[in-house]
Amino acid sequence: MSGHARRLAALVVGAAWLAGAAASAQPGLGLEAAEIRRILRHGPWPPPAARDPSNRVSGDPTAIALGQRLFFERRLSANGAIACATCHAPERAWVDGRPRGVGLATLDRNTPTVLDAALHRWFAWDGRSDSLWSQGVKAIVDPREMGAGAPHVAAVVGADPTLRCLYERVYGPRAGGSDEPVLVNVGKALAAFLETVRSGRTPFDEFRDALARGDLSAAARYPLGARRGLKTFVGQGSCGVCHVGPHFTNGEFHDVGMPFVVAPGRVDGGRHEGIKRLRADRFNLLGPYNDDPTAASATKTRHVEPQHVNFGQFKTPSLRNVALTAPYMHDGRLATVRDVVRHYSRLDMERIHTHGEQLLRPLRLSEAEIDDLVAFLETLTDPHVPVGLPPAAAPEACTDRG
């Protein structure tokens, strides 16, 4: 019997003991061995930081400092009024709190948080980008978001002494020629910064790790309602099939019965459209700006292909810190976590494609079960989630040039 199996057996025995100990004030864990196994797969957290091989400045401290300045830099937008931080506001868990994002125009989709963004395989609700840096580039040039072209971005970086100094320290002096490499380098510096925007441990992680080490008294401190909600999450709800692993997402795309009509006569094609945009994107990982000499990072891009079923699919979001990122779903139509749970409880099967997957069924939860599931989801909140991050101080050598 392995050490892990012994711990698991001890937990089951312990859980049974606690469940049977009605006379004591301590509640039982009420978890089966299979449920415990599934719960353990949602950790450990946080995962170790990893560099992005497609971005040669990933992890570079000066690039991170440059990226942090650029993230708050409104001059990067065409009208000089919109920074990345305008929509991804640090003080709001890196979202804007609106149903749909507002850049130079109102967008069709809700602004996703950039917390733990580096862990995603695809970026944006439709996965139109295959790297964090190329998603940054797209936001800058999208006419409805920041609306700036490469010449504008190169001019902003070239004209500001601190930005220029940091840029040259990271990438060396500009060689001249096309502005496009500057735009890409700005995207890579932004990505280097965003890789540092990571969430920390949550009450759920404490519970999960207590289970892993067989510490029943620590595990019993996890609120009873949340524990019941977690049981639904890994059991009857099958939520963990898509919201899988420590990041609570499989990083892929699903039709969960949300309407995709944006306006009369206009629909949001979701993943189907995203793959088409990805393939047409000269900044994708199959293009000239991928810094990965092995090209292994482009495996996903090389093998993904649009299928009919992709229409109306949107990315499975992470559930970490979900309580902080209202409103919800790809178009922000659900205001609260409770509304989302109700959606899955009452799921309208008529809205799911007939050729879609057969995993989803209305959960038909009672009000008490909805309370419990919400209570569980709220325990995925990092109480110290990074907020209100100020623009980075420039390294000493770059502060005396202005």
Add this chain to the structure above:
Amino acid sequence: MEERRGPVRRTPPEAALTSRRVLGRFARIAAAGLLVTAGVAEACEVPAGFTARERLTSQDVVVMFRTVPAAIEIGRHFSVEAIVCATPPTQGLRVDAQMPEHRHGMNYRPTVATTGDGRFVAQGLLFHMPGRWQLLFDVERGGRTERLATDLLVE
């Protein structure tokens, strides 16, 4: 983390070895049809250095395969290396996977390259959900396609 489940026209390597010994013992008195099958199986030996994860068989096709990495993880790309023995010889191989209960396949289309001698490498597979996956091998030969499949339970 995963385990295999549900035999679908497959022979574990140990059982295959036993069958080969039995067939060898009674080969002289076997029917002609059986001799053809035995011939394919006999000819399909595991090359040195190739540890097959599984051996799938039909009447006149044998597929031996392994995954790289050996353990399939949810959300991580993996490759399948296959050795195909068939009569008539294999002209091509397609590799795919599906989740029958969920009624969907993978979100990625593997590419298959051959290195000759009935050896193939399929790249770009990714299982994005836990549960029962069916790994599919479509063997093309003599103008026909024959499918061999096996179940993988991935958790």
